[in-house]
Amino acid sequence: MPEYFYADRLFNALEREDPAPGMLLVAAPGMFSPEFARTVVLVLEHNSEQTVGVVLNRRSELAVANIMPEWADLMAAPQAVYVGGPVEPQAGIGVGVTKNGVELEGHPYFTRLANKIVHVDLGADPEALADELEGMRVYAGYSGWEQGQLDDEIQRGDWYIAPALPSDVIAPGGADLWADVLRRQPMPLPLFATFPVNIEDN
Template sequence: MADLFADRLFNAMDRNEPASGMLLVAAPGLASDEFSRSVIMLLEHNPSTTFGVNLAARSDVAVFNVMPEWAPLAAKPQALYIGGPLNQQAVVGLGVTKPGVEIAEHPYFNRLANRLVHVDLRSDPEQIKDHVQGMRMFAGYAEWAPGQLQEEIERGDWYVAPALPSDVIAPGSVDIWGDVMRRQPMPLPLYSTYPDEVSEN
């Protein structure tokens, strides 16, 4: 099954290059309990390090219970998301700026794409609240060693796609993986309802 998807789906398509602000979309049937149906927002990608957070893994923990000062800025559902398996004691903040905000003028923002920013959580939320439409908080992150991500892309594990602001602050009812797949070139939309467990379909 994995060979089918690697050889005939992602590997047969034109590829975007991974970069900060791009999405890694897990292949249908990716044999990984941690990354099945995941959508990773890349926060950094260079020859020495690659890391990002999974937009699609919501926890049952409320942001208010962990970081109450940031809860008013969190988009609904105001839950902590699981960014990845590494260092889950650390929290990463992503935000969507309001239209017209000049990102470069605000030192607590690191621009990723469109209106998407990596937010410095050491900052005062009061400084930021008037500049963001919404935020997400992620416990932990995913990381790749030099060359590792490229090998996984070549194998067909990931499809690289542009991100939209709505991917970060999507409502809880949205299937982010399916939503991202539906807007990709054919035939990827045909796989947007591919189940997490094929045996349960």
């Protein structure tokens, strides 16, 4: 089977958006790279030099309470650390969903990414943010692309770009976020939401 068969047939035929903070990178069905197969990446930063994001749907077995107990009460269930990507796995990155009415302009600890989705400064006092957050996640490490690298992958058909929803960040543990995101996209993407984890199982 050609390495990028599914990506070429699907994502290359669709209208493309540009990546930007608060957008999702949705891995193509059958993506060859095991690190990003069936992943949904939230873009945190995108500029002419690099792109940085976190994988939203890779939960670890490590509880937040075991390493950052002061933040545990603010976590959405399941209260586990998620694996944001292969780069700097010892670094912690916070992403949260704010409650309605929270003023983000000039906020000392929140950086707005999309509607109600914020990058959370983990240097803050969690108690000071408790009344402003609906829920949040902590990600170990991040996913990074150097200048031009992500553009090449998008052109090749590895990624589809879609707007993020707050529910993507705090999705329940049993949710198949990759399939859920595909289902809400324009046709024909919903048809691929049932693409098997292992092609041999189909």
